[in-house]
Amino acid sequence: MSIMVKQEELLKNNVLGKGLVEKRNYEASKKNVDSVVRDAYEEYLYIAAGVLPPGQDNKGNIVFDKNNFRNSDPVGNKAIRKVDFEASEFYTKLTEVFQRFTLEEYVFFNGYLNYETDADICEKLHYSDRSALKRYKKSAILKVAMYFNIDVLK
Numbered sequence: 001m002s003i004m005v006k007q008e009e010l011l012k013n014n015v016l017g018k019g020l021v022e023k024r025n026y027e028a029s030k031k032n033v034d035s036v037v038r039d040a041y042e043e044y045l046y047i048a049a050g051v052l053p054p055g056q057d058n059k060g061n062i063v064f065d066k067n068n069f070r071n072s073d074p075v076g077n078k079a080i081r082k083v084d085f086e087a088s089e090f091y092t093k094l095t096e097v098f099q100r101f102t103l104e105e106y107v108f109f110n111g112y113l114n115y116e117t118d119a120d121i122c123e124k125l126h127y128s129d130r131s132a133l134k135r136y137k138k139s140a141i142l143k144v145a146m147y148f149n150i151d152v153l154k
Helices: 003-011 018-022 026-047 078-098 103-113 118-125 130-147
Strands: none
Touching: 018 130, 026 078, 026 103, 026 130, 078 130, 103 118, 103 130, 118 130
16 A cells, blocks of 8 residues: 555545644645645636636535636647646646545635635634634645645654
């Protein structure tokens, strides 16, 4: 069994355990998530605007519509197709991580990708105290870092 499989088993719909969190440098891992995942999300959001990011249906299920690509120029510019493919692959991976989140982690990370404040995210979760978000925040960031293999061990 590979390490990745073992990590995925630990991630399914639970907040990361204290032991896993303590083994990782949260600040360094968050910096990696900022520079790799968040930046890619923003880049693909604007460069490949026809690819929809993961959403949620009325039952709370995560939905990814990869059939909504924009029309390319008639010549079929190879560079645009490559960006569309990369964006689609990235959103597929992000969706796979989202499927391992708890609801609180999902709400947090969606807000995080869109530069929402902790106060805004707490309001969505109906939390009166931002400290209640701390555990979900760390868990979500580290799950993403672990999935993309950019987590930093202490």
